[in-house]
Amino acid sequence: MAMKDVPDNIFMTSLDAAASWARSNSLWPMPFATACCGIELMATASSRFDLARFGAEVMRFSPRQCDLMIVAGRVVMKMLPVLQRIWLQMPEPKWCISMGACACTGGVFDTYAVVQGVDRFIPVDLYVPGCPPRPEQLMAGIIALQDKIKHGGTLNGTEFGKRTQPTGPTPYDLDELIRIREANEKLISIN
Amino acid sequence: MSAEDALKSKFAGDGLAFSQFRDNHRIEVPAAKLFEILAFLKNEQHFDMLAEVTAVDYLEYEGAKDRFGVVYVIVSTKTAERLVIKTFVNDPEPLLPSVYSLWKSADWLEREVYDMFGIRFSGHPDLRRILTPDEFTAYPLRKDYPLKGRGERHNFPVLTRAES
Numbered sequence A: 001m002a003m004k005d006v007p008d009n010i011f012m013t014s015l016d017a018a019a020s021w022a023r024s025n026s027l028w029p030m031p032f033a034t035a036c037c038g039i040e041l042m043a044t045a046s047s048r049f050d051l052a053r054f055g056a057e058v059m060r061f062s063p064r065q066c067d068l069m070i071v072a073g074r075v076v077m078k079m080l081p082v083l084q085r086i087w088l089q090m091p092e093p094k095w096c097i098s099m100g101a102c103a104c105t106g107g108v109f110d111t112y113a114v115v116q117g118v119d120r121f122i123p124v125d126l127y128v129p130g131c132p133p134r135p136e137q138l139m140a141g142i143i144a145l146q147d148k149i150k151h152g153g154t155l156n157g158t159e160f161g162k163r164t165q166p167t168g169p170t171p172y173d174l175d176e177l178i179r180i181r182e183a184n185e186k187l188i189s190i191n
Numbered sequence B: 001m002s003a004e005d006a007l008k009s010k011f012a013g014d015g016l017a018f019s020q021f022r023d024n025h026r027i028e029v030p031a032a033k034l035f036e037i038l039a040f041l042k043n044e045q046h047f048d049m050l051a052e053v054t055a056v057d058y059l060e061y062e063g064a065k066d067r068f069g070v071v072y073v074i075v076s077t078k079t080a081e082r083l084v085i086k087t088f089v090n091d092p093e094p095l096l097p098s099v100y101s102l103w104k105s106a107d108w109l110e111r112e113v114y115d116m117f118g119i120r121f122s123g124h125p126d127l128r129r130i131l132t133p134d135e136f137t138a139y140p141l142r143k144d145y146p147l148k149g150r151g152e153r154h155n156f157p158v159l160t161r162a163e164s
């Protein structure tokens, strides 16, 4: 078909690109807001910063209706099974933003109860650093995620199937083993 | 007669130790007499509210003779008096009588002490962990528990993107 035969307002693209374009501009976030970062997430969504400009303002509190999980805040070990369950309940295709130092690494809360980064237990697509990240920063993150979806997104989500490795460090990194061993040795010397 | 004077005369031979810091009236009582004394303060004095139950781990504390101190703060809503009752328990099986039958607020407070210090309260209607998950085995506020835990925060399945 010669170009001149194409009527106005018709353009050609691949199905993958069309689907990714649509998806990236209508992200429905699942606000998993557990701590102070959640307040900043709310600010991002409300009128002053207006996340709606990027098509991601429809916060849904049912995971069945969401395709973007924003983990905002620290996740304690009692909450982690809930987080994993909600992640599994979200329909494909889905993405995950880990927002803030706590969600990314545990932040200053390096204690027995706080999970040291959600990426150890659920797959994360994008990290937004900061304590808390400013709304602009979260928006930059969402725009970067939109880019990521547009470049390399596929209609049937085959790109997800290739990610067979966990996103985060292995749950027992060497440091932790050493720390635990030291703690136990100290215990033995006390008792 | 103030509540402290009443205690002094009623439990004269029981080794109660009274002390005061500013308006903080403190009484150390032996664990065996704890329930009797608290019941007396509730029923015959006017302390109708249990404001706090908490514990202190005295492991390696200078000059401490006992492992745990358990602290009860009781308040009178009539006179706004406040008393701090302290008692001591020891390993290996720290056990105290529950005061749930006196004040209903003891329910969650005692569960918290049990959760954090592993001090059991006999007669408590439902002594379960309150803050940490049910499958947690340690008592995190004990001094011999490492700050970073013993790996509890790692024992979860890891979800990869391909399988979720």
Ligand code: SF4
Pocket (backbone or CB within 6 Å): A035, A036, A037, A038, A072, A073, A074, A099, A100, A101, A102, A103, A107, A130, A131, A132, A133
């Ligand atoms: S990163 Fe900072 S603001 Fe965000 S949850 Fe942690 S402590 Fe709060």
